[in-house]
Amino acid sequence: MDKQELNALLSLLDDPDKDVFLQVREKLLSIGEQVIPVLENVWEQSFDTIIQTKIEGIIHNIQFNATAQALKEWAVTPEQNLLVGALLIAKYQYPDLNEDKLKRQIQQIRQDVWLELNDKLTALEQVKIINHILFEVHNFSGNTQNYHAPQNSYINNVLESKKGNPLSLSLVYLIVAQDLKLPIYGVNLPEHFVLCYKDVHQLMTVKTKRDEAMIAEGILFYINPFSKGAVFGKGQLDVYLKKMNLDIQLSHYQPCSNLEMIKRLLRNLIFSYKKLGYVEKQDELQKLLEALGD
Numbered sequence: 001m002d003k004q005e006l007n008a009l010l011s012l013l014d015d016p017d018k019d020v021f022l023q024v025r026e027k028l029l030s031i032g033e034q035v036i037p038v039l040e041n042v043w044e045q046s047f048d049t050i051i052q053t054k055i056e057g058i059i060h061n062i063q064f065n066a067t068a069q070a071l072k073e074w075a076v077t078p079e080q081n082l083l084v085g086a087l088l089i090a091k092y093q094y095p096d097l098n099e100d101k102l103k104r105q106i107q108q109i110r111q112d113v114w115l116e117l118n119d120k121l122t123a124l125e126q127v128k129i130i131n132h133i134l135f136e137v138h139n140f141s142g143n144t145q146n147y148h149a150p151q152n153s154y155i156n157n158v159l160e161s162k163k164g165n166p167l168s169l170s171l172v173y174l175i176v177a178q179d180l181k182l183p184i185y186g187v188n189l190p191e192h193f194v195l196c197y198k199d200v201h202q203l204m205t206v207k208t209k210r211d212e213a214m215i216a217e218g219i220l221f222y223i224n225p226f227s228k229g230a231v232f233g234k235g236q237l238d239v240y241l242k243k244m245n246l247d248i249q250l251s252h253y254q255p256c257s258n259l260e261m262i263k264r265l266l267r268n269l270i271f272s273y274k275k276l277g278y279v280e281k282q283d284e285l286q287k288l289l290e291a292l293g294d
Contacts, residue, residue, distance in 0.1 A: 006035070010042055014051050021054065028058050033066050063095040064284060068291040075259060075292045083175045085262040086155040089269070092288060097156050105159045109138055110176045117180070123197050123220050124231065126182060130173065131229030138162065140169060142226040150272040153265055166193040167264055169225040174261075185255030187222065188264060190246055194237075195223040196255055219253070263292055 012024045028035055036059055043055045070088050074080065083106060087099055116129040134140050143152050143163035151157040158164040158172060170186055170193050177184040183198040198218040222237060224230045234253065241248050266289045273281040 006038065010038070013042070013054055014048065025054075025058055025061075029061055029065065033062055036062060064092070067092050067095075068288055071262075071288055072291045072293075074262075080258040080262075082171065082178060082258045082261065083155075085258060086171055086175070086265065089262065089265055089288075090154045090156045092285070093150075093154055094156060102156055102159060106172075106175055106179075109133060109172075110179050112137060113176055114180060123199060127184075127197060127223060127229065127231060130177065130182075134173060134176075134225075135228040140164070140172065140225075141228070142166070142169065148272050148275055150269055150276070153269045153272065165268070166224075166226040167261070167268060170195055171261060171265070173223070173225045173229070183218075184223070186258075186261050187252070187254070188256040188260055189237075189240070189252055190244055192226075192240070193264065195225065197221055197223065198255065219255075259292065263289060266292075 009024055009027060012020055015021055015024070028039070039055050039059055043052050046052055046055075067088055071085075074085055074088060083103070087097075087102065090097055090102075112133045113130055116133070117126060121129070140158075140162045143149065143161075143165060146152070147165060151161070152163070152165040152168050155168065155171065158168045164172070173195060174184060174186055177195075184195050185198060187194045187196050196219045199220045219234075222232050222234075224232065237253060238248075241252055246252075266285055270282050270285045270289070273285065
């Protein structure tokens with residue numbers, strides 16, 4: 001579409017006919033993100049609050065569609081990079097966020113950890129270093145006062161406030177660990193989220209199916225980022241699951257994928273906005289969840 005056609009289309013934004021506006025809206029949505037700067041310029045030059053509101057709605061829908069498409073594409077990539085997935089979720093709420101700034105923050109944490117690591121360290125010693133850097137040097141901690149707040153699920157807020165819920169703190173921990181090629185993975189527990197450290201060379205005695213599952217996955221121990229990286233074994237996980245009065249499943253003990261983590265992040269947001277009564281956000285986030293596939 002050339003500039004003249006676009007200007008003609010934009011001039012119809014103030015048309016009182018609802019059908020005309022809907023046609024204009026659909027055409028602008030089809031153009032996509034490239035039309036946003038033009039719409040923002042029209043918004044700035046307009047003194048009509050009705051037109052400004054219409055433009056804001058169109059921009060939001062364009063950005064939402066772009067985020068949904070990006071998530072759909074991310075879900076089918078082989079690596080399913082965790083930081084990229086988390087940034088896409090954050091861009092739903094903060095479309096203009098500074099990605100480079102966030103990546104620099106993550107890179108600084110990664111650099112601080114990397115400087116302390118060496119090939120002679122045991123798995124436990126590696127985890128102690130990550131815990132020290134994250135929870136003592138950079139002062140990350142669990143947000144116990146506003147546990148269900150939506151901001152706990154947006155990585156930019158977590159990096160800024162240094163507070164998060166079990167999943168978002170695990171996410172920051174895991175992004176750093178995966179970048180350093182450490183065998184740490186997420187464990188998707190009911191109403192909680194922890195990490196595990198894998199070592200395929202470990203030898204253990206098989207006593208139960210769950211022990212067998214741990215060996216098959218090479219799990220040495222578990223890590224709880226919400227408790228400043230506390231390390232614990234399968235026995236404590238057994239106790240937690242019994243307290244929850246849940247049917248024990250092997251998935252409660254085994255690593256989950258990055259895709260499962262991003263889906264869980266969206267479900268947490270849906271729950272948070274439901275508690276706040278934000279129905280529109282619930283619906284939009286459900287659509288983003290559906291974009292990730294079954």
